[in-house]
Amino acid sequence: MRSSKISEILFLFLKGLAMGSADIIPGVSGGTIALITGIYERFVFALESINIHFLYYFVLGFKDKTNFKKAKDSFFSIDFLFLIPLVLGIVCAFLTLANIIGFLLETIPTQTFAFFFGLIFASAFYVYYTHKKLFTRSSLLFIGLGILIGFLIVGLESIQLSHSLGMIFASGIISFCAMILPGLSGAFILLVLGQYEFLLSVLRDLTHFEFGMILFVFAYGFGGIIGLLGFSKVLSFLFSKYKSATIAFITGLMIGALRKPGMEIVTHPDDLLFTLISLCLGILLVTFFSVYELKKNHE
Numbered sequence: 001m002r003s004s005k006i007s008e009i010l011f012l013f014l015k016g017l018a019m020g021s022a023d024i025i026p027g028v029s030g031g032t033i034a035l036i037t038g039i040y041e042r043f044v045f046a047l048e049s050i051n052i053h054f055l056y057y058f059v060l061g062f063k064d065k066t067n068f069k070k071a072k073d074s075f076f077s078i079d080f081l082f083l084i085p086l087v088l089g090i091v092c093a094f095l096t097l098a099n100i101i102g103f104l105l106e107t108i109p110t111q112t113f114a115f116f117f118g119l120i121f122a123s124a125f126y127v128y129y130t131h132k133k134l135f136t137r138s139s140l141l142f143i144g145l146g147i148l149i150g151f152l153i154v155g156l157e158s159i160q161l162s163h164s165l166g167m168i169f170a171s172g173i174i175s176f177c178a179m180i181l182p183g184l185s186g187a188f189i190l191l192v193l194g195q196y197e198f199l200l201s202v203l204r205d206l207t208h209f210e211f212g213m214i215l216f217v218f219a220y221g222f223g224g225i226i227g228l229l230g231f232s233k234v235l236s237f238l239f240s241k242y243k244s245a246t247i248a249f250i251t252g253l254m255i256g257a258l259r260k261p262g263m264e265i266v267t268h269p270d271d272l273l274f275t276l277i278s279l280c281l282g283i284l285l286v287t288f289f290s291v292y293e294l295k296k297n298h299e
Contacts, residue, residue: 009085015039016089017097023179024094024101024200026191027154027260028116031182035250036123036286038293041239043086044180046079047232098203110270111278113261118282120261123182124254126290131247139248146252150183154260160194165219171195172223177231183253188260 015037019030034040051074104112128135161167171193179186190196199220202213238246265275 009081012039012082012085013089013092016086016091017093018089019086020090020093021097021101022116023090023186024098025105025112025116025185026188026196027113027185027257027264028120028187029179029182029185029257030090031180031184032120032123032254034180035182036119036126036289036293038289038296039082039086040182042079042082044232044235044239046082047180047228048236049078050083050229050232051078094203095207098200099207102200102204108270108274110265110268111274113264114275114278115282117258117261117265118279118284119286120183120254120258120282122283122286122290124251126286127182127247127251127254130290130294131244131251134244134247136244139244142245142248143252143255146183146249146254147256148252150253150256151259152256153184154188154257156192158192158194163195163198163216165215167193168195168199168216169219169223171199172220172225173227173230176224176227180228180231180235181253182250183255183257185257185260 015033018037019033022028022033023030031040034043171190174193175186175189177186178184178189187196190199199216202216205211205213206217235246269275
């Protein structure tokens with residue numbers, strides 16, 4: 001029993017590592033990774049379970065001791081066993097893999113984007129296959145809407161904004177909202193806002209134990225937390241009330257988002273065989289996770 005608990009925590013950490021790695025790449029979403037590894041809905045509801053009510057009740061508890069129990073109940077209603085290893089994996093990816101991802105994007109960009117093209121394409125098919133019983137004729141409308149919005153967003157041109165703490169904070173809110181939505185890339189949103197290269201350099205400084213820009217990390221992280229907690233409540237509401245339409249929209253969003261890696265492949269054609277192998281590896285990775293999750297759900 002204990003070993004199975006440890007392995008579950010380890011797998012969650014590895015899934016977080018994969019999510020964080022994907023979030024570093026413009027055009028790829030950590031939400032997509034959460035979807036294909038079978039943790040997306042739990043991830044959304046776990047984020048939604050985070051609230052500050054326990055702080056409110058804790059303060060009131062100094063006047064009325066019964067509020068201490070409310071504070072305790074509110075605190076332990078948060079899904080920590082799920083969130084802690086997952087978030088640790090995401091943070092570790094940000095801190096340790098930023099240089100590796102940057103190296104891949106600089107040396108073999110076509111093959112890197114081909115891998116993620118295959119991954120996103122297969123993910124969209126997986127979502128459709130596992131939720132097709134939910135889809136109705138009206139679902140086609142939401143799929144089409146998702147395709148259109150995804151296609152338009154990833155086609156946005158970059159704008160140059162200042163690197164002030166306030167702008168980095170706002171960028172954190174917006175990009176983290178995108179990170180948890182399959183099909184939308186938080187890294188790409190940062191690229192559009194003109195903050196991607198700046199924040200990537202800040203991350204690289206941290207990996208070399210240079211802390212001169214640490215305030216920007218706190219500003220981005222704090223904005224990201226606000227974005228995550230706020231948007232997760234919207235998503236949990238949509239999954240609870242309009243699950244069919246939400247899944248259909250997400251499927252369309254992933255298809256539309258293929259424009260970004262697709263354009264990178266077409267714009268920089270290089271070593272066709274290696275590119276095709278990379279694309280197939282992306283598809284195979286999703287297939288592996290899909291089969292694993294489907295088998296686990298039928299046990």
